[in-house]
Amino acid sequence: MWYKEISNDSDVVISTRIRFARNLDNYKFVHMLNSNEKNEVLDKVKNAINSEYKFLDIKNIDETTLFSLVEGHLISKEFAAQAEGAIVINDDNRLVAMVNEEDHLRIQAFEPGFNIDSCYKNIKKFTDSLEEKLKFAKSKKYGYLTSCPTNVGSGMRVSIMLHLPALTKIGVISNILEQVTALGLSVRGLYGENTSAYGNIYQISNQRTLGLLDTEIIDKVKIVVTTIINEERKARNKINSYKLQDEVYRAYGILKNARILKEEEALKLLSKVRLGVCMNIINEVELSKVQQMMIDTQSNSLQVICKQALSEKEEDIKRAEYVRKELD
């Protein structure tokens, strides 16, 4: 899967995602549809995709697997929790579309690292091929029409997932995030509440979608994120010390030896090890492995790997077991 790959700026950027919101013409938006109409939308999309892509009705996916996709950030929590919908997905999960989420189609392209251009190429190719067969709701005045007017126009959301432990450590993260917000981009901490995000993972996205060319939106995100990447690298140089090396190796030591590991603790420790790997403090583990463990140690993903349902207690033990095995 793509999230195990290492790519451009992977030391700071975990992944790039572009999402297009599209709706079929002549249908009401999803929240206004009855079951029959929802099924019609599913059928239309199913018939419009080519054999490169799988069409999975979420009724046929068990809950644990579904929520493991949420943990991999491939689908939204709201979508996984509903009963009617489908996922269109390709072999390496680089393209994942949700059918009947808030819009009839939420098409997403993913890349590891900082790779907006290849994401855009992929999503454009898929969406254009769909648009040859399906008529999307679009107006001259407002562009692509979406259920929520915050997405109208281009319908495009570019999101970059960043690992910013050094900026957090030197205490400037909230200042930087404020500046990003002031530039019209949105920021959120990925785990925990915004104010106490753990794991130091943040997602930055464009907020505005109307009256802008796709390239204008992309350029803005590129400029801002490039600046943040440089700031994070500068901060990493600043904090490099024996104390940091000690912290990294302690985190590694716990991961390698713990017998009980909670989800939040695992992510916090993996965040430290990730920083250590990217700063060449620690060479015992590869970045791709750390990246993979950050996804796989989450509750549902872990249960999918263990192929069994686990109680919370069992889960913490299995998590420790899994991490020890991976680091061996």
Add this chain to the structure above:
Amino acid sequence: MKCENCGVNEATVRYYQNINGDKKQLHLCSDCAESLGFTSFSNIFSPMFLDSKNYDFLEEPQVCNVCHYSFDDYLKTGLFGCPNCYESFQDRLDSLFLKLHGKTRHVELEKENKTKKEVTEKSNLSKKDNKLDELKEKLKALIEEEKYEEAAVIRDKIKEIEGK
């Protein structure tokens, strides 16, 4: 549903109005219905009623004619009901979009204008190129025929166009 006049009592009476095929509904409590003089259906169409400024709450039902979603529904849910809502609520969208996006129109309108301009510029350019080629051919021919005086005139013309 509350009465649309006083907003306090439960609406118990529903009145329909049909102006040029534009159907509007009015929900009132019986007190308001009486005090507004809606004692019978025909009163709705009385000129007094339609002219009176007191009844301007009738003017904007703001309901999408396709999905019957109202702008108030949008304010509650944050979602529109169907693509046509964008047309139905267009009077209120400019200020909403200005808040959300800082712009009010899709970029393709601007882009189209831009490309149109570029196309006309381009066609002007290519016209210029054609003329230039033509003159250069002529110049060549005149020089070959040793008509130097005429050639000088053409040469100046070419210089003039190229200089632009």
